[in-house]
Amino acid sequence: MIKRRKSKLSWVRSRVAPIFLLAVVSAATAQQQVGQLEGELRLNGKETWKAFDPVREVLQKSSAVIYDGWKSIAYGVIVSSDGYLVTKASEIEGVKELSVRVNREHFKKVKVVSSTVEWDVALLKVEAQGLPVIEWAEPEPTHGTWVVSNGSTTRRDRRLRVGIISANARKVGEGRAPVVLGVTLDTSGEEEGLPVKEVQEDSGASEAGLKSGDVILEMEGREVRSMKDLQELLGSKEPGDKIQIRLKREGEDVELEVELKRRESVFEEKKTRNDAMSGRVSKRRSDFPRVLQTDLPLSVRSVGGPLLNLEGHCVGMNIARANRCETFAIPAKELLAIVSLLTTGEESGSGAE
Amino acid sequence: MKQRCLLGSWFPHLAVYLMFGSCLVCAAEEAGKDRQYFNEKEAPENLRDLRNIQKALQETLPQARAATVSIDLGGGSGSGVIVSGEGLVLTAAHVSAGVGKEMTVIMEDGTRHKAISLGLVASTDAAMVQIEEEGVFPYVKLDREDSTSLGDWVYALGHSGGFEKDRGVGVRIGRLVRMAEETINSDCNLIGGDSGGPLFNMKGRLIGIHSRVGASLEQNMHVPLREFLKNWDAMLDKKFVGKGPFAQEAVAFLGVSTEDREEGGVVIKVVGDETPAAEAGLLEGDVILTLNGEELEGAVQFSASLKLFKPGEKVKLKILRDDKEKEIEVELGEK
Numbered sequence: 001m002i003k004r005r006k007s008k009l010s011w012v013r014s015r016v017a018p019i020f021l022l023a024v025v026s027a028a029t030a031q032q033q034v035g036q037l038e039g040e041l042r043l044n045g046k047e048t049w050k051a052f053d054p055v056r057e058v059l060q061k062s063s064a065v066i067y068d069g070w071k072s073i074a075y076g077v078i079v080s081s082d083g084y085l086v087t088k089a090s091e092i093e094g095v096k097e098l099s100v101r102v103n104r105e106h107f108k109k110v111k112v113v114s115s116t117v118e119w120d121v122a123l124l125k126v127e128a129q130g131l132p133v134i135e136w137a138e139p140e141p142t143h144g145t146w147v148v149s150n151g152s153t154t155r156r157d158r159r160l161r162v163g164i165i166s167a168n169a170r171k172v173g174e175g176r177a178p179v180v181l182g183v184t185l186d187t188s189g190e191e192e193g194l195p196v197k198e199v200q201e202d203s204g205a206s207e208a209g210l211k212s213g214d215v216i217l218e219m220e221g222r223e224v225r226s227m228k229d230l231q232e233l234l235g236s237k238e239p240g241d242k243i244q245i246r247l248k249r250e251g252e253d254v255e256l257e258v259e260l261k262r263r264e265s266v267f268e269e270k271k272t273r274n275d276a277m278s279g280r281v282s283k284r285r286s287d288f289p290r291v292l293q294t295d296l297p298l299s300v301r302s303v304g305g306p307l308l309n310l311e312g313h314c315v316g317m318n319i320a321r322a323n324r325c326e327t328f329a330i331p332a333k334e335l336l337a338i339v340s341l342l343t344t345g346e347e348s349g350s351g352a353e
Numbered sequence: 354m355k356q357r358c359l360l361g362s363w364f365p366h367l368a369v370y371l372m373f374g375s376c377l378v379c380a381a382e383e384a385g386k387d388r389q390y391f392n393e394k395e396a397p398e399n400l401r402d403l404r405n406i407q408k409a410l411q412e413t414l415p416q417a418r419a420a421t422v423s424i425d426l427g428g429g430s431g432s433g434v435i436v437s438g439e440g441l442v443l444t445a446a447h448v449s450a451g452v453g454k455e456m457t458v459i460m461e462d463g464t465r466h467k468a469i470s471l472g473l474v475a476s477t478d479a480a481m482v483q484i485e486e487e488g489v490f491p492y493v494k495l496d497r498e499d500s501t502s503l504g505d506w507v508y509a510l511g512h513s514g515g516f517e518k519d520r521g522v523g524v525r526i527g528r529l530v531r532m533a534e535e536t537i538n539s540d541c542n543l544i545g546g547d548s549g550g551p552l553f554n555m556k557g558r559l560i561g562i563h564s565r566v567g568a569s570l571e572q573n574m575h576v577p578l579r580e581f582l583k584n585w586d587a588m589l590d591k592k593f594v595g596k597g598p599f600a601q602e603a604v605a606f607l608g609v610s611t612e613d614r615e616e617g618g619v620v621i622k623v624v625g626d627e628t629p630a631a632e633a634g635l636l637e638g639d640v641i642l643t644l645n646g647e648e649l650e651g652a653v654q655f656s657a658s659l660k661l662f663k664p665g666e667k668v669k670l671k672i673l674r675d676d677k678e679k680e681i682e683v684e685l686g687e688k
Contacts, residue, residue: 034531034532034533035503035531035532036503036530036531037503037504037528037529037530037531040396041395041396041504041528042527042528042530042540042571043526043527043528043540044540045396047395047396048396048397050396050398051396051397051398051399051400051402051403052400052403054400142411143411143414143418143524144407144410144411144414144508144524144526145407145411146403146406146407163525163526164407164410164524164525164526166523166524166525167520167521167522167523167524168519168520168521170519170520171519273545274513274514274544274545274546277544277545277566277568278544279570293520293523295523295524295525295526295541295542297542297570310400310403310404310407323513323514323544324542324543324544324566324570325513325523325525325542325543325544325547326513326523326544
């Protein structure tokens with residue numbers, strides 16, 4: 001028996017691991033008499049949730065459930081009584097049968113008004129009057145503050161998940177542009193322009209016919225000499241935008257048009273050991289300008305809804321399930337600015353219906 | 354019914370302390386033994402209960418955060434918690450991974466301190482580390498009375514995934530969901546890098562150290578503090594307590610491969626580069642006759658005898674080189 005345990009734990013001492021990992025063990029370790037707390041009484045158990053019922057009522061009235069056909073795929077925050085709401089953009093991209101439920105009312109006609117890939121937020125519109133608008137919390141919640149958000153749902157009732165604010169609000173990721181051409185570049189800088197090393201499959205670059213060995217000279221008529229130039233140009237773009245590229249191929253000048261796609265849909269992320277113990281995580285879970293971090297155990301399909309405090313006021317919007325113990329939310333202050341940007345239509349998205 | 358529970362566990366404590374006089378009442382309060390009312394309820398009943406849990410957590414969190422550290426081992430990292438002003442740190446055995454190892458302790462603000470591992474308990478994943486630099490460090494108090502029980506509200510701290518200055522220490526809330534002698538489980542979610550980090554009750558007293566997780570989100574396992582208290586002196590004394598699976602005792606290492614020799618002793622076939630043997634001047638072809646006076650009969654016996662020593666110990670070898678006997682002292686290394 002000792003041998004069996006040993007083998008399960010052996011990798012804990014691995015020297016190559018970049019991060020010291022917790023051992024993953026099966027439930028059946030100790031055989032001694034132990035007490036266990038019933039599921040209903042746990043942090044996210046039915047009995048514990050009862051204490052949060054006044055907050056659940058707020059979710060019932062002023063959170064939105066987003067559906068693809070019959071399947072719920074995300075939640076949304078209602079920001080105006082006449083039917084504007086925001087949700088996580090990457091979760092609704094390309095969805096054919098978009099519909100929205102608020103409380104017990106089902107809206108089958110949904111318009112995607114605009115979106116911002118920088119924050120991964122989309123503004124939706126349904127034909128409605130007198131929807132209960134979320135109330136905004138002030139000031140920003142500190143470490144250890146209870147937070148409540150949508151969990152699973154039925155057609156009639158919103159359920160919840162509870163947790164706390166876990167860490168400092170901050171920028172996450174390396175500030176890379178959220179959209180890509182789909183190429184890896186030689187950045188040694190020895191040549192003029194940016195030589196293409198590899199072209200990613202199913203990317204805008206491969207669809208436009210870019211080839212390894214091409215040297216990108218100009219994008220949208222502007223010279224590109226470094227990754228920085230490229231990132232700056234892509235930083236203000238949305239998925240679906242098309243970019244004119246002038247490149248050199250075997251001595252010839254070639255002009256192409258490349259459609260930009262979301263980074264996470266083109267480049268596969270390397271899975272870490274911490275990812276392996278995290279279950280499913282959001283496809284887009286990094287590169288946000290500023291987030292709150294919570295310990296809410298959300299599923300990837302429970303993101304996009306409001307993050308509430310015990311007063312039922314909105315402190316943010318859940319934007320990504322990042323790993324086993326980290327869920328990110330856009331803080332209320334930033335979300336309000338995003339909503340105002342999206343409603344004035346300065347940034348326009350796909351406009352698909 | 355809940356009322357009865359509440360009284361049932363308040364009265365015995367009160368009775369005991371009152372019997373011992375008023376001084377001990379103060380002492381008991383100081384020790385934080387009287388239980389918080391929300392832990393006497395099966396589940397919180399309303400927003401007031403929730404706010405009291407939040408308040409208790411937030412009052413004790415600043416000190417708990419200040420004392421929670423990341424432990425950088427070069428090739429990886431874990432967490433730990435300072436439990437004395439002089440910089441004694443509790444962590445997991447699979448983080449310190451041995452006795453007398455050098456590592457770096459990182460405070461939440463990014464300040465780095467040199468540290469060395471003291472003893473550990475290999476069977477239950479308990480370990481101690483000492484910050485070597487002098488200073489006055491922020492520390493947390495221990496729940497020496499083992500006052501928690503199943504269902505109590507707790508919180509976990511740790512540097513999940515390694516030190517990140519902008520993020521700082523991560524805090525997670527939960528309840529004690531399983532209590533066994535050598536392991537307690539909570540539903541505070543843990544991940545790699547949290548290993549060795551602290552679990553607190555809602556009075557900010559240390560009750561356990563993070564060890565491992567199961568496949569489900571609700572299987573987060575901690576070494577109970579009593580396991581540390583039980584082995585406190587041995588760990589302070591740099592002892593390697595128990596056998597596996599969380600740490601392997603270091604094996605002494607000489608750095609030669611040898612063959613049997615008909616006339617007795619062993620012949621050195623290879624001397625490894627940058628090994629203790631090379632440093633001591635052992636050469637290929639040397640014959641080792643004795644190890645600390647013990648006559649050598651063959652390569653197998655020699656290798657078994659070496660294993661009885663610890664890294665850092667010095668051994669005397671009598672060798673035969675160019676038909677001349679010679680004594681060589683070697684400080685053994687670590688494999």
